[in-house]
Amino acid sequence: MKRIALFVLTNVLVVVVLGIVASLLGVNRYLAANGLNLGALLGFALVMGFGGAIISLLISKPVAKWSSGVRVIDQPSNADEAWIVETVRKLSEKAGIGMPEVGIFEGAPNAFATGAFKNSALVAVSTGLLQGMKHDEIEAVLGHEVAHIANGDMVTMTLIQGVMNTFVVFLSRVIGYAVDSFLRKGDQENTGPGIGYMVTTIVLDIVLGFAAAIVVAWFSRHREFRADAGAAQLMGRKQPMINALARLGGMQPGELPKSVAAFGIAGGIGQLFSTHPPLEERIAALQNAQG
Numbered sequence: 401m402k403r404i405a406l407f408v409l410t411n412v413l414v415v416v417v418l419g420i421v422a423s424l425l426g427v428n429r430y431l432a433a434n435g436l437n438l439g440a441l442l443g444f445a446l447v448m449g450f451g452g453a454i455i456s457l458l459i460s461k462p463v464a465k466w467s468s469g470v471r472v473i474d475q476p477s478n479a480d481e482a483w484i485v486e487t488v489r490k491l492s493e494k495a496g497i498g499m500p501e502v503g504i505f506e507g508a509p510n511a512f513a514t515g516a517f518k519n520s521a522l523v524a525v526s527t528g529l530l531q532g533m534k535h536d537e538i539e540a541v542l543g544h545e546v547a548h549i550a551n552g553d554m555v556t557m558t559l560i561q562g563v564m565n566t567f568v569v570f571l572s573r574v575i576g577y578a579v580d581s582f583l584r585k586g587d588q589e590n591t592g593p594g595i596g597y598m599v600t601t602i603v604l605d606i607v608l609g610f611a612a613a614i615v616v617a618w619f620s621r622h623r624e625f626r627a628d629a630g631a632a633q634l635m636g637r638k639q640p641m642i643n644a645l646a647r648l649g650g651m652q653p654g655e656l657p658k659s660v661a662a663f664g665i666a667g668g669i670g671q672l673f674s675t676h677p678p679l680e681e682r683i684a685a686l687q688n689a690q691g
Contacts (some may be wrong), residue, residue, distance in 0.1 A: 405674045416422075436577050441573055441574070442570065445570035448566070449566030449567075449568070450566065453558045453559075454558060454562065457516045457554060461514055461515045461516070461521070461522045464512065464514045464522060464524070468512075469505050469506060469521035470503035470507065470522070472501050472502055472503045473485055473502050473503060473504065478489065481504070483535070484504075484530075485502050487539050491543050491546040495546050497519055497549055498520060498521075500521040500523045500546070501523070503525075504525060504527060505524055505525075505526055505527070507526040507527065508526060508651070509526055509529040509532050509533070509648060509651045511526065511529055511544075512545065513549050514554060516554065518549055518552060521547065521549045521554075523545045525538070529541065532647070533644060535554075536643070537641060537643050537644035538644075538645070539635060540632075542629040543634040543641070543660060544627045545635065546630075546634065547628075547631050548623075548627045548630075549629040553623050556623070557623075560601045560616055560619050561612075561616055567625040568604075568612050570606060571604065572604035572605045573597075576601035576604065579596045579600045581591075606616075620676070621675065624677055624682065625685050628641055628685065628686055629685075638687075642687065645679050646679075646683060649679045649680075
């Protein structure tokens with residue numbers, strides 16, 4: 401219920417903020433005189449901004465299974481699988497969430513959690529991680545992923561992405577109309593958008609899209625620290641999570657599909673666009689944490 405309320409509130413705030421800014425800058429009057437309905441544009445931007453993000457969230461679990469080749473453990477076939485399922489069950493009970501589906505996928509060391517709802521999520525670990533880590537380290541990684549679910553990170557990331565998408569769609573079209581109107585000043589024959597609008601909108605969709613990706617990645621890096629701390633809290637001690645991160649630093653983490661990369665135990669490209677902080681920073685944050 402809280403997440404639904406947050407979603408509705410976020411949508412309302414976006415509309416209000418954009419409306420106030422446009423009114424203060426006189427954009428509303430200017431665009432109305434040039435044939436652009438600002439209210440319709442706000443609605444369009446919201447639909448475009450949140451539509452894709454919400455759909456991605458709703459289909460995140462089946463897409464993750466398909467794209468990563470996850471084999472869901474319905475009935476454990478050996479002692480290791482039984483231990484993984486039981487460990488996730490124990491951690492989920494401590495975190496106060498429903499039992500997620502548990503799966504294994506082939507590949508280099510990595511793990512991820514995904515799903516639209518806290519009580520019907522998916523936690524998956526790679527064969528490389530299971531083979532390269534000790535049991536308490538694997539438990540810490542599983543705790544990290546369960547913490548992501550308990551923190552509602554999938555929904556929060558969707559909201560952040562939706563807000564940023566909305567700003568990109570809205571601003572690119574407002575600026576596109578302004579540029580087009582300036583270029584076509586005095587042209588009384590054509591009332592629809594011209595080439596200036598088309599080119600400006602496309603360019604700004606790309607440029608502002610990169611800027612939005614930087615903001616989303618920044619938020620993602622911060623929630624990784626929370627998930628690390630959550631794993632330590634679930635286990636009652638932080639050393640296993642520290643050891644898991646240190647061991648991961650000596651491995652070559654596997655790449656995850658783009659749809660779940662932000663929810664892996666490690667990943668990201670470049671400093672600005674990385675969804676995860678450097679492992680050294682995460683280890684230092686845990687070492688400096690109280691308890």
